[in-house]
Amino acid sequence: xxxxxxxxxxxxxxxxxxxxxxxxxxxxxxFMVTTVMRETTLIVRTKLPEATEVQKLEKKSIVxxxxxxxxxxxxxxxxxxxxxLNDHFAVVDDIQEFVVLEREAREEADxxxxxxxxxxxSDTKMGIVxxxxxxxxxxxxxxxNYSTLRKVVKKE
Amino acid sequence: MARKVPQINAGSMADxxxxxxxxxxxxxxxxxxxxxxxxxxxxxxxxxxxxxIRERNIMNILVSKSDRLLVNKKxxxxxxxxxxxxxxxxxxxxxxxxPEVTLKSIDYIGDVYTTKGIISLKNxxxxxxxxxxxxxxxxxxxxxxxxxxxxxxxxxxKYDKLINEDYIDAINxxxxxxxSEAEPEDVGGN
Numbered sequence: 647x648x649x650x651x652x653x654x655x656x657x658x659x660x661x662x663x664x665x666x667x668x669x670x671x672x673x674x675x676x677f678m679v680t681t682v683m684r685e686t687t688l689i690v691r692t693k694l695p696e697a698t699e700v701q702k703l704e705k706k707s708i709v710x711x712x713x714x715x716x717x718x719x720x721x722x723x724x725x726x727x728x729x730x731l732n733d734h735f736a737v738v739d740d741i742q743e744f745v746v747l748e749r750e751a752r753e754e755a756d757x758x759x760x761x762x763x764x765x766x767x768s769d770t771k772m773g774i775v776x777x778x779x780x781x782x783x784x785x786x787x788x789x790x791n792y793s794t795l796r797k798v799v800k801k802e
Numbered sequence: 803m804a805r806k807v808p809q810i811n812a813g814s815m816a817d818x819x820x821x822x823x824x825x826x827x828x829x830x831x832x833x834x835x836x837x838x839x840x841x842x843x844x845x846x847x848x849x850x851x852x853x854x855i856r857e858r859n860i861m862n863i864l865v866s867k868s869d870r871l872l873v874n875k876k877x878x879x880x881x882x883x884x885x886x887x888x889x890x891x892x893x894x895x896x897x898x899x900x901p902e903v904t905l906k907s908i909d910y911i912g913d914v915y916t917t918k919g920i921i922s923l924k925n926x927x928x929x930x931x932x933x934x935x936x937x938x939x940x941x942x943x944x945x946x947x948x949x950x951x952x953x954x955x956x957x958x959x960k961y962d963k964l965i966n967e968d969y970i971d972a973i974n975x976x977x978x979x980x981x982s983e984a985e986p987e988d989v990g991g992n
Binding site for chain 2 (some may be wrong): 661664666667670671673674677678680681684695697698699700701702704705708718761763766767768769770771772773775776779780784785787788789790791792793794795
């Protein structure tokens with residue numbers, strides 16, 4: 647019954663690796679497309695609070711970010727919470743101008759959907775946040791998002 | 803005269819691709835931004851009168867500078883806040899302890915009773931952001947629950963499972979998120 651036992655050679659043929667670059671390229675393109683490069687370097691610490699009722703921020707192109715928290719280089723800048731707009735420290739009075747510039751940078755149709763995401767450190771006091779909110783109201787940027795992490799709810 | 807070009811060895815192609823791949827793998831951040839959405843009111847008009855709202859229609863929530871809660875002048879608890887808000891904003895007919903109700907007719911739902919209740923949230927400048935977010939979160943949870951209830955009753959599915967935009971709009975109209983944030987002031991000093 648050695649019907650199927652043809653050709654005595656038992657050697658396994660070498661697996662062709664010529665398609666390996668293609669596979670790797672495929673993965674590479676996937677990551678290249680999905681990658682969002684971070685455009686600002688954080689100079690304040692923002693340890694976000696956690697909440698359960700969170701919504702996703704969908705279109706990233708119509709979101710502008712305001713960071714508030716203690717400076718990362720606390721030896722130079724102290725530990726008091728500061729505002730960061732783009733790459734620099736800012737004061738409350740700069741916010742209106744920032745909103746106007748952000749609005750200008752967007753397309754006409756997107757402007758009214760512009761959302762301001764507040765990334766605030768959880769230990770920061772509300773005083774500075776309230777000031778920022780008042781400025782946003784003056785600049786008529788009414789849609790805001792308190793950036794929070796999704797809290798994992800324990801099942802009981 | 804056509805000369806034979808020697809074949810380029812493509813064996814190292816995989817290595818180069820790997821290198822690039824690892825670079826993108828390391829730099830990629832897959833985090834999705836999440837947060838609590840809120841709509842700020844326009845700045846107050848100095849000529850406008852302060853709207854006269856009856857005492858029974860307002861639920862006052864005050865967060866002190868030491869992160870403690872005061873709900874309608876009584877000490878509150880963050881754990882019971884959600885249920886308190888749901889209870890306050892639910893429909894209670896002819897009960898003086900609760901806000902007034904009005905009959906409204908809304909497209910796709912028909913006639914529903916809506917409450918005139920308003921949550922007034924006030925915080926101190928010294929309140930921590932974390933506490934403020936926890937309170938906002940409880941309020942959001944309470945309103946979500948109220949919307950879920952109405953949605954289940956009218957359309958048979960939960961609010962966030964609704965697909966029809968008109969239905970979502972109708973529920974939004976019937977149960978608006980009525981959280982008023984008072985103009986800031988120093989309540990507790992520093």
